[in-house]
Amino acid sequence: MPSGRVRQFDADVALDRALEVFWARGYEGATLPELTKAMGINRPSLYAAFGNKEQLFRKALDRYQTGPMSFLTEALNKPTARAAAEAIFSGFIDMQRNREKARGCLIVSGALASGEEAETVRQELAQLRQSIVAVFRKRFESAVEDGDLPKGTDCATLGRYVATVLGGLAVQAASGTPEKELRLVAAMAMGAWPT
Amino acid sequence: MPSGRVRQFDADVALDRALEVFWARGYEGATLPELTKAMGINRPSLYAAFGNKEQLFRKALDRYQTGPMSFLTEALNKPTARAAAEAIFSGFIDMQRNREKARGCLIVSGALASGEEAETVRQELAQLRQSIVAVFRKRFESAVEDGDLPKGTDCATLGRYVATVLGGLAVQAASGTPEKELRLVAAMAMGAWPT
DNA sequence: AGTTTTATGTACTTATCGGTACAATGAATT
DNA sequence: AATTCATTGTACCGATAAGTACATAAAACT
Numbered sequence: 001m002p003s004g005r006v007r008q009f010d011a012d013v014a015l016d017r018a019l020e021v022f023w024a025r026g027y028e029g030a031t032l033p034e035l036t037k038a039m040g041i042n043r044p045s046l047y048a049a050f051g052n053k054e055q056l057f058r059k060a061l062d063r064y065q066t067g068p069m070s071f072l073t074e075a076l077n078k079p080t081a082r083a084a085a086e087a088i089f090s091g092f093i094d095m096q097r098n099r100e101k102a103r104g105c106l107i108v109s110g111a112l113a114s115g116e117e118a119e120t121v122r123q124e125l126a127q128l129r130q131s132i133v134a135v136f137r138k139r140f141e142s143a144v145e146d147g148d149l150p151k152g153t154d155c156a157t158l159g160r161y162v163a164t165v166l167g168g169l170a171v172q173a174a175s176g177t178p179e180k181e182l183r184l185v186a187a188m189a190m191g192a193w194p195t
Numbered sequence: 196m197p198s199g200r201v202r203q204f205d206a207d208v209a210l211d212r213a214l215e216v217f218w219a220r221g222y223e224g225a226t227l228p229e230l231t232k233a234m235g236i237n238r239p240s241l242y243a244a245f246g247n248k249e250q251l252f253r254k255a256l257d258r259y260q261t262g263p264m265s266f267l268t269e270a271l272n273k274p275t276a277r278a279a280a281e282a283i284f285s286g287f288i289d290m291q292r293n294r295e296k297a298r299g300c301l302i303v304s305g306a307l308a309s310g311e312e313a314e315t316v317r318q319e320l321a322q323l324r325q326s327i328v329a330v331f332r333k334r335f336e337s338a339v340e341d342g343d344l345p346k347g348t349d350c351a352t353l354g355r356y357v358a359t360v361l362g363g364l365a366v367q368a369a370s371g372t373p374e375k376e377l378r379l380v381a382a383m384a385m386g387a388w389p390t
Numbered sequence: 391a392g393t394t395t396t397a398t399g400t401a402c403t404t405a406t407c408g409g410t411a412c413a414a415t416g417a418a419t420t
Numbered sequence: 421a422a423t424t425c426a427t428t429g430t431a432c433c434g435a436t437a438a439g440t441a442c443a444t445a446a447a448a449c450t
Binding site: 118156 | 218219220221223224225226299303304305307308309310311313321324325349351352353355356358359360361362363364365366367369370371372376379380383384385386387388389
Binding site for chain 4: 003004007042043044045048049
C-alpha cells in the first residue's frame with residue numbers, strides 16, 4: 001500500500017506553536033490565520049493533522065499539561081506536603097520565565113468567560129481546575145496519614161487554598177507582575193501553612 | 196429648543212443588563228445581539244446611548260466598580276488592616292450569591308487573554324488589577340504608620356498577596372466552587388497574616 | 391397646529407470567522 | 421517508470437461579527 005505524500009512539518013513542533021497562541025490569546029481569541037501562521041502550515045494541513053479548532057485546543061492543552069505544567073506531578077512527589085506546595089508555586093513561577101506574550105496559565109486564561117460557541121471548552125477547563133483541586137486534596141490526605149500533616153487538617157480546604165493561590169498567581173502573571181514579586185507572594189502564602 | 200423624542204428605556208437599567216452579559220461572557224464573548232437582547236433595546240439605540248462596544252464595556256466596568264465592587268472601598272475603611280482584608284474576601288464572596296451565569300469577577304475574566312481586537316481592553320484591565328494592588332499596599336502602609344501592623348511589614352507583598360487570593364477566589368468562583376468552600380479558603384488565607 | 395429634534399426599527403455594509411472543495415504535488419510502493 | 425494516495429496550496433463557502441443609513445415615530449418648542 002502506497003503511503004502517499006509525507007507530512008512536510010513536525011506535528012509536535014506545530015502543536016507547540018499552537019499552544020503558544022492559545023496561551024496568549026485564549027481559545028476564542030486565537031484565530032485560524034494566527035494559528036496557521038504561527039504553526040507554519042496552511043489551513044487544510046491543520047484540519048488534516050489536528051481535526052478542528054476545538055480538537056486542536058484539546059491537544060494543545062494536553063501538551064501544556066505534559067510539558068510546561070509537568071512540574072505539577074513532580075511537585076506532588078516531593079517528600080512532604082509543605083515541600084510539594086512550595087514546589088507547586090515555585091514551579092509555576094519558573095514556568096513564566098522568558099515568556100513574552102503567553103503569560104499566566106492556559107488552564108485559567110484559556111476560557112474563563114466566553115461566548116456560547118466556546119461554552120464546552122470553558123466548562124472543560126473549569127472541570128479540569130476542579131480536578132486539580134482534588135489531586136491536591138488527595139496528596140494532603142495521604143500526608144495526614146503519614147503523620148506529615150497534623151491530624152484533623154482540613155485537606156479539602158488546604159487543597160483548594162493551594163489551587164486558589166496558584167490561580168491568583170496566574171492572574172498576577174497575566175497582569176505583568178514580575179517574577180520577584182510573585183516569589184514574595186508565594187512565600188507569604190506559605191505562611192498560612194498548618195502547623 | 197425642541198428636545199426631540201424621549202428615550203424609551205432606562206440607561207442605567209440597560210447598563211446593568213450589559214454588565215451581566217460582559218461578566219458572564221467576557222468582552223470578546225459578548226456579542227451585540229446578546230447585549231441588545233439583554234438590554235431590551237436595538238442596536239442603533241445602543242450606539243446612540245453608549246458609543247460602541249468598547250465604550251459600553253468601559254461604562255459597564257465603571258458601574259461594576261461603583262456597584263457590585265463597592266464593598267472594596269468600604270472594606271478599606273475598616274478600622275484595622277486585618278478587618279479590611281477579611282472584609283475584602285467576605286465582600287467578594289457575598290457578591291457571588293444568587294448569581295447564575297455571571298460568576299467570578301469582571302476585572303479578572305473580562306479579558307484575561309484575548310485576540311488582537313480586544314488588546315487595549317485587556318491591557319486596561321491588567322492595569323486596573325495592578326492599581327488595585329497599589330491601593331491595598333497604601334492601606335497597609337498607613338496601618339503600619341498607625342501601629343496597626345508591625346513595623347517592617349512588607350506592605351507591597353501583603354497588598355499583592357491579598358490581591359492574589361482575591362484573584363484566585365475569582366477563578367474559583369468562575370469554576371463553580373460553592374460559597375461555603377470559598378469562605379473556608381478565605382479563612383485559611385488569613386492564616387498568613389503578619390503578627 | 392406645525393416645526394424641530396431626537397429616538398427607534400428595519401435592513402443593510404464590510405470584514406472576518408471557522409471550515410472545506412478541488413486540483414496539484416510528491417514520496418512510497420509496485 | 422507507473423501507480424497510488426495522503427499532503428499541500430488556492431480559492432472558496434455560509435455564518436456571523438461590529439457598525440451604520442435611512443425612513444419612521446414621537447415628544448418639546450414656537
